Amino acid sequence: MTQIPVARPTLGEEEAAAARRAILSGWVVQGPEVAAFEKEFAALMGAPLAVACSSGTAALHLALAALDLGPGDEVITVSHSFIATANAVRYVGATPVFVDVEYLTGNIDPELIGAALTPRTRVILVPHQLGMPCDLGRILALAREHNLKVVEDAACAIGAEISLAPGDWEPIGRPHGDLATFSFHPRKVLTTGDGGMITGTDPEIMARMARLRTHAMSLSTAERERAGGIVFEQYAEVGYNYRLSDIQGAVGREQVKRLPGLVAERRRLAARYREALENQVFLDxxxxxxxxxxxxxxxxxxxxxxxxxxxRQVMQALLEKGIRTVRGVMCAHREPAYRELPSRFPLPVSERLQDRSIILPLYPGMTDDEQERVVSALMEILK
Ligand SMILES: Cc1ncc(COP(=O)(O)O)c(C=O)c1O
Structure with missing residues (x-):
């Protein structure tokens, strides 16, 4: 019996040829391929500017650092996300204030944000969880009213869409808030192995992130080469090594071309799951x-x-039938690393989703037969 994985990246000859091109070019880190990837990704999103970096986590960290967040500041966010979302807030010394989520989207419940605001609140950091758009219309209105920044954690949401005006659909992460961050981890829709990107509109903030990803170096290697004479760089603040390699940049450029097809196929597979499972009495x-x-x-x-x-029983029974799944999104506040930071508010929906949801296999290239195997195994287990 062949195993059905929970996810599988779509990487082919085009990506292999692009990686080869970068390797043989003699420039393998943050060079022309990364610069072209940034431009092409920004065009795909309709974003004015994009800065690439080494992961979705690095993208979150750079975004919060470039907004000058620090100790004493509070960030309203969710516990119900991959731990990177909350961890990035702690990297800059700020405090994550967790708000519960909506049951059927897994996203922050905008009704609950008001009660979490304090004079220290600076940013609302919202994931579009597992690719599902969060209620940006209401979140942006709240942020405007209270003079807060909005960072969209779009790690999972490349290719998702939102309509903020009747009939007008736009890519998630244009950004609609101040900054949006993306991940290119292999479980995401596009992958470069690891990798990340930030989209934004403010040239100064974007330039600061571009510096911070290379230890806040005042002149990049390319700029020093272009200078014509000998110039020395400076380090005005403490930065990081969050560079993306040119090999990954070259792969990313090929992935960008695939996005419409990949999203269409994911939507087809999701619609088939819904049709097959929507009358199952034990499932939402x-x-x-x-x-x-x-x-x-x-x-x-x-x-x-x-x-x-x-x-756990359902996941184990599926595994015994050769089907891999993962549990639903975790809750950071329940992890030992967050013991010192108990949630100010009860998070019953977040906890319920962590304990009761299961992510099913879904990837472009999944055959209808494989999907039917998943559905019939699930029906059998839940009978
Ligand atoms: C919502 C969310 N934010 C951030 C990240 C971090 O991305 P990366 O793994 O590329 O660091 C992930 C990755 O799973 C995620 O799901």
Whole structure:
């Protein structure tokens, strides 16, 4: 029996040829391929500017650092995300203030943000969880009213879309807030192995992030080469090594070309899961809001309270039938690393989703037969 993985990257001859081109060019880190990747990614998003970096986590860290966040500042966000979201807030010494999420989207519940605001709140940091757009319309209005910055954690959401005006659909991460961050980890829709990107509109903030990713060096290697004479760089502040390699940049450029096809195929597979599972009495399914279209980076099921089987039992039974799954999104506040930082608010929906949801296999290239195997195994287990 062949194993069905939970995810599989779409990497082919085009990416292999691009990596080869970069390797043989003699310039393998943050050079012309990364610069072209940034331009092409920005064009894909309709974003004015984009800065590449080494991961989605690095992108979050750079975004919060460039907004000058530090100790004493508070960031309203969710616990219900990959731990990178909350960790990035702690990297800059600020405090994450966790707000609960909506049951059917897994995204921050905008109704609850007001109660979490304090005079120290500076930023609202919102994931578009697993590719599902969060309620940016209401979040942006709240942020404007209270003079807060909005950072979109679009790590999972490349290719997702949002409508903020009737009939007008735009890519998530244009950005609609101040900055949006992306991940190119292999479980994401586009991959460069590891990798990240930030889109934004403010040239000064973008330039600061571009410096911070290379130890805040005042002149890049390319700028020093172009200078014509001998020039020395300076280091005005403490930065990081968050560079992306040119090999990854070259691969990323090929991935950008694939995006429309990859998203279309994910949406087809998600629609098939929904059709097959929506009448299952023990399951709830994720729901797109009318103003949002997911890229279906992941499709998850939620076991209802009355379901006789627990999450781990269902996952184990699927594994025994050769089907790999992962549990739903984690909650940072329940991890030992967050023991010193208890949540100010109860997070019952976040905890329920962590305990009761399961991410099913979904990847372009998944055959209809494979998907039917997943569905019938699940039906059998939940019978
Ligand atoms: C919501 C979210 N934010 C941030 C990240 C971090 O991205 P990376 O793994 O590229 O550092 C992830 C990765 O899984 C994520 O899902």
């Amino acid at each position: 399914l994720p729901q797109e809001p009318v103003w949002g279209k997911s890229n279906w980076q992941s499709f998850w099921i939620i076991l209802k309270e009355e379901c006789p089987r627990q999450q």
